[in-house]
Amino acid sequence: MDASITTDSIASREGCGARKVNMTISLAFLAPDLVKAAIDGRLPHGMGVARLTDLPAEWSRQREMLGFPAH
Numbered sequence: 001m002d003a004s005i006t007t008d009s010i011a012s013r014e015g016c017g018a019r020k021v022n023m024t025i026s027l028a029f030l031a032p033d034l035v036k037a038a039i040d041g042r043l044p045h046g047m048g049v050a051r052l053t054d055l056p057a058e059w060s061r062q063r064e065m066l067g068f069p070a071h
């Protein structure tokens with residue numbers, strides 16, 4: 001992997017802002033069951049992608065914040 005790759009360089013290449021790159025990267029850390037719930041349309045009313053990017057990395061906290069049962 002090229003150590004010179006940064007969120008800024010990705011943003012420049014993709015023609016967007018570094019914030020958008022960071023938000024997109026954070027989606028990779030969603031709990032798998034929450035990804036499935038999003039695909040199936042089972043997220044709480046008003047829960048959009050932007051809100052999912054603000055969740056903590058810890059899966060149990062993600063579930064707690066969205067009102068899903070703990071595993």
